[in-house]
Amino acid sequence: MALIAPLAFAGAAHAELLKFETRPDGANEAVRATVRLDGTSYDIAGTLAKPAKPPSGGATSILIETQSSEDIKPLALERGLAVLTLDVGKLPDKARAPALRDVLGHLRGALKMKRVLGRAQGSDADAMSDAASAFNGLLLHDASREPAAPTRFIATWGADAYWREKPRVEFANAAPPNGRRFYLAGIAASTATANCVAPTNARPSAPTQRALFAAFDEWTAKGVAPPASRAPLDSDLAPAQDLKWPKIPGLPAPPEGARRVPRIDADGNEIAGLRLPDLALPVATFTGFNAKKDKKGPPCAAGAAIPLAATKVDREKNADPRPALVERYGSRAYFVATMRVIADKLVKERLLLHQDADAYVAAARSAPF
Incomplete structure (x- = not known):
């Protein structure tokens, strides 16, 4: 089913959403979008999952993820949110923010969603921060940038951020009122064992991410303030x-x-x-x-x-x-x-x-x- 007709977006982004289609795929819906940015067309694949027990009147909130993950998705569906996973990996880095901002800004209306949350890590998280106007809130992991107000955000990172080849540089000030920061002490993002001399640190970040998502859902839906930041000074x-x-x-x-x-x-x-x-x-x-x-x-x-x-x-x-x-x-x-x-x-x-x-x-x- 084609949800979006060809539509151009004005402004510096030069984004054009040519097509957005969904088709049944088991319990979910397969998504395919075609985007034109600065004269070049890109295909974006994805999966749309809807809650088994949507709120009265249907799901009006959606979580957009750039990588498929079972850490948060089941909890989001349980809490009545739809979950749309969009693979933006084929887009050039400079094209991800314009695509997210302009395309999702239109999809908000097409999917009849009143509240749009985003979740990503690394360069995708930075792109979401740059596209903050398309979202009500962002859950960011290992991001180097944060969204400006009024978009609310919760940022997390782990121990590996300080020890990699290009280590994390701390923000000079505490988190602004529209955000929270949580450092996951002693947790490393990768648990790959390839070519490692010492036993792998396999401590999961998922328990924290689930709790923070629940708090974030309450914050963006009902205005209930989340826990205070826990980040190194x-x-x-x-x-x-x-x-x-x-x-x-x-x-x-x-x-x-x-x-x-x-x-x-x-x-x-x-x-x-x-x-x-x-x-x-x-x-x-x-x-x-x-x-x-x-x-x-x-x-x-x-x-x-x-x-x-x-x-x-x-x-x-x-x-x-x-x-x-x-x-x-x-x-x-x-x-x-x-x-x-x-x-x-x-x-x-x-x-x-x-x-x-x-x-x-x-x-x-x-x-x-």
Whole structure:
């Protein structure tokens, strides 16, 4: 079904939406759009999913994603939003913002949506920020730019942002009134194990992203303010060469180069930002960097996770300076009970959903004591 007839948009963007079609594709609808930008036509594929139980009168809110993800989509559908995944990867970087701004600005009316939210990461997140006028709110991960008011936003990033070849540069000021910032301490975006010398840091960001989406939904729909930002201040950062890393067996050397990074504790875990239960009660040292196993091979994109020893005897065998699990927690029962307290506190602060809190507690019962 063709929803949009050829339509030109005036102004510097030079965007023209030639076609927008949907067709049934199982429980969803396949989407195909053709956009002309500065005389060149591009095809954009996507998928439109609608809530099984839409609000009275039908879904009038939609989440636009540039990458398919099951972290947020089920929750958005459960909360009555439609979800449109648009693959803008074939568009040149300079064309993504004009396409999102002008095309989605028109699709708002075509799809009869009163509230349009966006979610993206990296360069796509920057494009969404540049196209902020098309959205009521944006969920951005690892973005270098943020939208101006009145568009509301929640920005997140993880430890790898400080350790990559081109490290993150912090914003000079705190988040503006239309935004919140959350640093996901000890979480790395990639969990790929290819060519990595140390065990991979596989801590997920999904629990935080789900809780922040729920808060963001309330903020943009009902005006309920989200939790306060949890991001490093200047005093929480230090020159990378000034960090005092514990002499942990198997810990890769941090990348060289001038950069300011979050301060660490005696275990080598980061102190600032949002510390989820598995970092507040760690069973390993989690970093945003790793090292290549084969020097001639591709870069290792993941962070590292160096497990804590179970007992004092185990750690002394390896000359590990970090207290073992039994030394720091005493017993599994204490570990599980404390995990419950920490997880429930984050639920009250709206930084964790009940089901994810329960998952952390369940995982604690399997900790390697």
